[in-house]
Amino acid sequence: MRRRSTQKGRKSEPETIGDAIGEMLKAFRIDGKFYETDLINSWERVMGKPIASRTSKVYIRDKKLFVHISSAPLKHELNMSRDKILVLLTKEFGQPIVNEVIIK
Numbered sequence: 001m002r003r004r005s006t007q008k009g010r011k012s013e014p015e016t017i018g019d020a021i022g023e024m025l026k027a028f029r030i031d032g033k034f035y036e037t038d039l040i041n042s043w044e045r046v047m048g049k050p051i052a053s054r055t056s057k058v059y060i061r062d063k064k065l066f067v068h069i070s071s072a073p074l075k076h077e078l079n080m081s082r083d084k085i086l087v088l089l090t091k092e093f094g095q096p097i098v099n100e101v102i103i104k
Contacts, residue, residue, distance in 0.1 A: 035097045036060045039089060043067075046092050047085075051078070065089075065098040078103045 025031035040060065044052035057068035065085075069075040078085065082101040090096045 035093065035095075039065070039093065039097050042092070046088065060098060063098050064100045064102055066102050066104060068104045075103055 022031070025034050039046075040058050043055065043058050047055075051069075051074065054069055054071045054074050055067060056070050057066070059066050067078070069078060082103065085101045086096075086098070089098065
């Protein structure tokens with residue numbers, strides 16, 4: 001009798017590299033941290049150079065984005081636009097990564 005070899009975990013259709021990496025991140029349960037790090041590294045690209053140049057620190061804790069701004073007028077302006085920043089970040093990354101933006 002001939003033995004059949006089964007290929008568990010293989011898919012019949014090819015998938016993109018992005019999908020494969022996304023599945024790997026989920027499998028290792030590091031997708032949340034990966035997206036948070038991507039958001040922090042993309043702060044200048046998303047918000048623009050003028051805002052990034054006045055930003056001294058950006059970090060995420062408990063699904064909250066903390067942004068330290070060195071300019072008082074810009075800090076006030078960004079505090080008034082926290083909801084717009086959340087919408088902008090969600091649109092940029094295709095999913096909500098943080099639930100709240102705190103400007104300090």
